[in-house]
Amino acid sequence: MKEKVLLIFQISAVFIGTVVGAGLASGQEISQFFTQYGYKSFFGILLCCVIYIIMSIIIINISIKYKLNSYDGLILLVSPGFLGTITNFLTTFFLIGGSSIILAGSGALIHQYFGVSRWIGILLMVFISIIILFRDTKGLIEINSVIVPSLILVISTLFILHLVFYKGVNLSFIKDISYSKNNWLLSSLIYSGFNILCCSGVLVPLSLSIGKKKSLISGSVIGSLGLTALALIINFLLILNIPYIFKxxxxxxxxxxxxxxxxxxxxxxxxxxxxxxxxxxxxxSVGKNFQEIFNISYNKSVIIIILITIPISQIGFINLISFLYPAFGMVSFIFIIQCIAFYIKDHGK
Structure with a gap:
């Protein structure tokens, strides 16, 4: 029983850790995709929760049934043809691009706060990442089992302190706060689509590696609820500090x-x-994909991807990512619809 509970906790931690990233932890993603829509943003976050739960269950079921090893197999199974090829390419592109940006961000953070070379921050991130990645799925689970509780602790502390020191906050106050945008539904669909497609890169190999459907589904559902609670808290804090947080x-x-x-x-x-x-x-995620496509070992895939990301981290890649982000979000949403259609059709056989 204890082992089952621990496994469910670990899966939920991986789910949260995969989706969160520095963008959500800093408040920047929530600010861009939700806070700008005022009190309606809370509906958007709850909608994302429903999509996360439904899609994670579908992805886990398909992955276990067809013994898929990477997002490449999932995408080409539910979206064969040109659109699937484009979706697969964009997913790989964004994951590698995101990895490169993180390396650059680590270098900038270390440089800004410690005054040392950016390369120290980049190489530190690379070195520790390789150690964890070489542990395969175990490494992914171990690191998120530590990081996610730390994130929850800090955000919860910030939330409690804000409630204690800033009294008089109520729902009518939040409803009266002015907002700059109205199309909260489209923003929520794009955001959830992007996250689900990226998260599939972890959910698919995790499903094959663990193989316990009930634990995987329970973990992903709890992870979705935990992620939603974090997003709601962060959004609440940001809305109370409009317009200053946009600066x-x-x-x-x-x-x-x-x-x-x-x-x-x-x-x-x-x-x-x-x-x-x-x-x-x-x-x-990309390592599992390369392993399957090029028929090489997972460890070799990891080294190749790291070697690709280091030079890209020195280029102004963030502009390209920002330009293609909405396009990827829309492709991701189409992928969600295809996944649901495939699952319903497959389930009816």
Whole structure:
């Protein structure tokens, strides 16, 4: 019983850690995709939760039934033809691009706060990532089992402190806060689609490796609920601090500043850990994909991907990612529809 509970916790931690990343932990993603829509953003976050739960169950069932090893197999199974090829390419492109940006971000963070060369931050991230990645699925589970509780602790502390020191906050107050955008539904669908497609890179090989359907589904459902709770808390904090949070690259850091250096430092450390978690998840996903496509060992795949990401991290790749982000979100949403259609048709056989 204890082993089953532990496994469910580990799966939920991997799910949360894969989706969160530095963007959500810093508040930037929530700010862009939800907070700008005011109180309606809470509906968008709840909608994402429903999509996460439904899609993770579908992906796990398909992956176990067809013994899939990577997102490549899943995409080509549910979306054969040109669209599937494009989706597969974009997924690989974004995962490698995201990994490169994280390396650059690690270098910038270390340089900014310790005044040392950016290469120290990049190589530190690479070195630790390789150690964890060489442990395969075990490494992915171990690292998220530590990082995710740390994230929850820091965000919860920030939330509680805000409630204690800033009284008089109620639902009518939040509803009256002005917002700049209205199309919250489309934003939520794009955001959930992007996250599900990226998350499939971890869910598919995890399903094959663990093979216990009930534990996988329970873990992904709990992970979806935990992720939603985090997003709701972060969105709540950001909405209370409109319009000031839009001026900062790390909106949560602005909120944490008023509670002292200790909490600020803890938040920065958690953001770096989430960068690390995303780096491991991205390389793990593409590594499993390369292993299947090129018929090489997983460890060789990891080294190849790392060698690709290091030079790309020196280029202004973030602009390209920003340009293609909406396109990838739309392709991801189409993929979700295809997944559901395939599952219903396959389930009816």
């Amino acid at each position: 900062y690259e790390i909106p949560l850091l602005y909120i944490a500043n008023r509670f002292g250096k200790v909490l600020q430092t803890m938040l920065l450390f958690v953001i770096w850990l989430e960068m690390f978690s995303t780096e491991v998840s991205d390389v793990y």
